[in-house]
Amino acid sequence: MYENSKTPKFLMTTKSIRIKDIAKLAGVSEGTVDRVLHNRGNVSIIALNKVNSVLNEIHYKPNLLARSLGRARNFKVSVLIPEPKTDAYWEEVNSGIIQASAEWENYGVTIDPFYYVHDGELSLELIANRSLNAKPDGMVIAPIFYPQALHVFSRLQELGLPYVLFNTNIPESKPLSFIGQDLFQSGMLAGQLMSIGNITREDILILHIGESIKDSVYLMEKEKGFREFYEKNVHHPVSITSINLDVNESLFKQNLEDMVKDKKITGIFVSTSKPVSTVAQIIQENSRQGIRLIGYDMLPENKNYLKNGWISFLINQNPKRQVIQGISHMVNHLLFNKHVPCTELFPLEVITQHNVDSYITSGIH
Amino acid sequence: MYENSKTPKFLMTTKSIRIKDIAKLAGVSEGTVDRVLHNRGNVSIIALNKVNSVLNEIHYKPNLLARSLGRARNFKVSVLIPEPKTDAYWEEVNSGIIQASAEWENYGVTIDPFYYVHDGELSLELIANRSLNAKPDGMVIAPIFYPQALHVFSRLQELGLPYVLFNTNIPESKPLSFIGQDLFQSGMLAGQLMSIGNITREDILILHIGESIKDSVYLMEKEKGFREFYEKNVHHPVSITSINLDVNESLFKQNLEDMVKDKKITGIFVSTSKPVSTVAQIIQENSRQGIRLIGYDMLPENKNYLKNGWISFLINQNPKRQVIQGISHMVNHLLFNKHVPCTELFPLEVITQHNVDSYITSGIH
DNA sequence: TTGAAAGCGCTAACAT
DNA sequence: ATGTTAGCGCTTTCAA
Numbered sequence: 001m002y003e004n005s006k007t008p009k010f011l012m013t014t015k016s017i018r019i020k021d022i023a024k025l026a027g028v029s030e031g032t033v034d035r036v037l038h039n040r041g042n043v044s045i046i047a048l049n050k051v052n053s054v055l056n057e058i059h060y061k062p063n064l065l066a067r068s069l070g071r072a073r074n075f076k077v078s079v080l081i082p083e084p085k086t087d088a089y090w091e092e093v094n095s096g097i098i099q100a101s102a103e104w105e106n107y108g109v110t111i112d113p114f115y116y117v118h119d120g121e122l123s124l125e126l127i128a129n130r131s132l133n134a135k136p137d138g139m140v141i142a143p144i145f146y147p148q149a150l151h152v153f154s155r156l157q158e159l160g161l162p163y164v165l166f167n168t169n170i171p172e173s174k175p176l177s178f179i180g181q182d183l184f185q186s187g188m189l190a191g192q193l194m195s196i197g198n199i200t201r202e203d204i205l206i207l208h209i210g211e212s213i214k215d216s217v218y219l220m221e222k223e224k225g226f227r228e229f230y231e232k233n234v235h236h237p238v239s240i241t242s243i244n245l246d247v248n249e250s251l252f253k254q255n256l257e258d259m260v261k262d263k264k265i266t267g268i269f270v271s272t273s274k275p276v277s278t279v280a281q282i283i284q285e286n287s288r289q290g291i292r293l294i295g296y297d298m299l300p301e302n303k304n305y306l307k308n309g310w311i312s313f314l315i316n317q318n319p320k321r322q323v324i325q326g327i328s329h330m331v332n333h334l335l336f337n338k339h340v341p342c343t344e345l346f347p348l349e350v351i352t353q354h355n356v357d358s359y360i361t362s363g364i365h
Numbered sequence: 366m367y368e369n370s371k372t373p374k375f376l377m378t379t380k381s382i383r384i385k386d387i388a389k390l391a392g393v394s395e396g397t398v399d400r401v402l403h404n405r406g407n408v409s410i411i412a413l414n415k416v417n418s419v420l421n422e423i424h425y426k427p428n429l430l431a432r433s434l435g436r437a438r439n440f441k442v443s444v445l446i447p448e449p450k451t452d453a454y455w456e457e458v459n460s461g462i463i464q465a466s467a468e469w470e471n472y473g474v475t476i477d478p479f480y481y482v483h484d485g486e487l488s489l490e491l492i493a494n495r496s497l498n499a500k501p502d503g504m505v506i507a508p509i510f511y512p513q514a515l516h517v518f519s520r521l522q523e524l525g526l527p528y529v530l531f532n533t534n535i536p537e538s539k540p541l542s543f544i545g546q547d548l549f550q551s552g553m554l555a556g557q558l559m560s561i562g563n564i565t566r567e568d569i570l571i572l573h574i575g576e577s578i579k580d581s582v583y584l585m586e587k588e589k590g591f592r593e594f595y596e597k598n599v600h601h602p603v604s605i606t607s608i609n610l611d612v613n614e615s616l617f618k619q620n621l622e623d624m625v626k627d628k629k630i631t632g633i634f635v636s637t638s639k640p641v642s643t644v645a646q647i648i649q650e651n652s653r654q655g656i657r658l659i660g661y662d663m664l665p666e667n668k669n670y671l672k673n674g675w676i677s678f679l680i681n682q683n684p685k686r687q688v689i690q691g692i693s694h695m696v697n698h699l700l701f702n703k704h705v706p707c708t709e710l711f712p713l714e715v716i717t718q719h720n721v722d723s724y725i726t727s728g729i730h
Numbered sequence: 731t732t733g734a735a736a737g738c739g740c741t742a743a744c745a746t
Numbered sequence: 747a748t749g750t751t752a753g754c755g756c757t758t759t760c761a762a
Contacts, residue, residue, distance in 0.1 A: 016473060018755055029733040042731055064471040066755030069430045072738040106429040108381060182723060189719040197562010348723040350715035354554040358547060358713040383739055394749040407747055431739035437754040
């Protein structure tokens with residue numbers, strides 16, 4: 001038999017020790033201890049040593065509640081995302097902002113959303129400047145347009161304003177933190193899902209569909225991962241064709257329909273979230289149930305087609321939780337001086353007909 | 366074109382209003398306002414009305430930091446789980462307890478784990494009593510043994526101690542909150558994963574493996590879901606056999622091996638988490654790569670077999686996060702008087718060879 | 731460079 | 747039934 005596990009030693013908490021206690025032990029005032037704890041300077045080397053030697057003895061855990069209450073300051077953070085009206089994906093994100101806003105209101109933190117579009121007077125850069133007027137203490141940004149974003153970051157760095165990025169990473173901008181997914185791996189996963197159970201020839205279409213797809217280098221990561229999966233793991237004959245489509249082109253729908261009608265096609269992988277349902281609709285209209293369709297995110301439309309079986313798998317990018325997490329990191333930094341991870345890659349969640357409801361009701365997603 | 370979205374009105378926060386403000390507006394003292402806010406009684410109907418009418422005018426959001434700081438009280442919560450040494454699953458849970466413990470230490474909350482085994486002097490009931498000696502303010506319990514658990518709950522109800530359950534639900538015990546998964550749906554999902562891409566005859570084994578499997582009615586839920594999926598959705602011939610195995614039986618391994626060697630078998634669904642790797646090992650030893658194996662949870666062993674391809678899918682029950690969430694609910698209740706959901710069903714996460722790493726590195730899981 | 735003291739918003743004990 | 751007040755642990759200002 002085994003011995004019974006005891007409560008681990010380090011969990012045994014005695015009465016927690018306060019700044020006042022440290023001050024007494026070190027023979028200095030509370031003010032001095034505070035100065036040492038936060039490296040505020042103006043401390044004699046001798047006092048510093050006295051305090052530090054006490055600090056080394058004991059395991060001081062500051063009371064975070066008291067800390068932020070004592071600071072007696074209301075923080076503001078601005079959140080910058082693309083205009084939600086254009087896309088159900090950003091609508092999701094926006095609802096996350098609202099949720100986070102309610103949550104942090106209790107801690108005296110105000111969250112202000114700002115929305116940008118590609119250019120004109122609502123460009124990221126202009127909106128960023130506008131948001132700066134509110135004198136925020138930090139920013140949370142989804143920087144989907146690369147060149148504009150760079151200007152904004154250098155501006156923020158000048159001002160010394162901390163910012164966290166989500167959705168799209170721009171590593172050279174050195175944000176406080178980035179929240180997103182590993183896109184290459186996401187493509188690999190899509191490949192695996194596409195191939196499950198298939199043992200004969202496959203004809204696959206990869207569709208990159210969007211407004212100005214040409215700039216979206218990051219979608220290529222997904223495609224690379226997808227192709228890599230097939231190269232490494234699949235041994236029967238496979239043909240993979242990738243196509244960029246602009247939703248604003250006149251023949252967009254017609255082109256799509258022609259592709260779907262092609263009897264050879266066995267699977268379609270759509271690299272973005274909103275257009276999946278369009279493809280699903282066309283598949284349904286043409287009764288092409290043989291096609292395995294894989295796409296992104298549980299947008300309302302997508303959920304319906306998934307439940308009906310016209311979409312086989314969705315990979316969830318968790319837009320809502322990404323922004324909530326981003327805001328949470330920013331606030332933890334501001335309010336509690338907590339360390340936040342510089343990159344947080346979300347899990348690649350596989351959504352099918354039979355677990356989609358469990359995601360919807362769970363609330364934590 | 367569309368109009369640009371503005372920051373929603375209700376997010377516009379002006380300087381937040383305090384109890385002191387309400388008191389002034391209502392023409393009463395802070396104490397009275399506090400009494401009204403918390404229904405502490407001892408308030409004249411006239412004062413009550415004055416305060417309430419002010420409360421109706423304004424949107425009072427209490428400062429939670431100040432509230433719990435002002436209460437100046439350190440909460441203790443006990444967590445009761447099966448002995449972790451017996452099972453990697455509970456080891457996971459235990460690491461969740463340690464994580465939660467570190468997190469809440471900052472808020473002056475102490476988390477004390479206690480471990481029980483099926484019976485003897487370490488039974489749930491006895492351990493529960495022992496944990497009561499520490500005078501906890503709440504309990505978080507994984508009640509895997511039904512009859513013993515009932516006694517504990519009635520004891521806790523007598524004492525008026527709040528408790529939240531996770532992992533296994535006992536609805537009639539009326540806990541503050543339950544965290545777990547929909548087991549029937551979990552079985553359905555397993556069925557779907559088992560059937561993907563299959564178009565010819567399937568011979569499937571459902572294996573319920575454990576220490577005292579006979580009592581575990583809840584595993585039947587998974588089986589029911591699994592069978593239901595096949596009945597409703599699959600039209601080619603299928604044979605499903607379910608078997609209960611006790612790991613302590615002498616011929617346990619031998620029996621298992623005989624089953625795996627059966628050339629007809631196309632798939633195996635193991636309804637618990639630890640034994641999956643044992644089955645995977647036997648499949649590997651007998652080179653039965655044709656068998657699709659589905660089981661539960663990302664235990665270290667399971668992860669390896671998943672990566673090597675001997676396990677096809679794992680459904681993640683998220684043991685670690687379940688307990689963290691349970692503790693979080695308990696603390697939110699105690700510390701902030703926050704409303705906690707009476708049931709929280711976790712999403713049914715599908716883990717494959719190509720997203721397992723994304724789950725491991727993500728940290729939030 | 732230091733210590734003393736006044737908050738932060740809320741709770742709870744104590745007079746009245 | 748009501749008002750007053752002394753904390754909670756930390757930050758920050760101000761005087762020494």
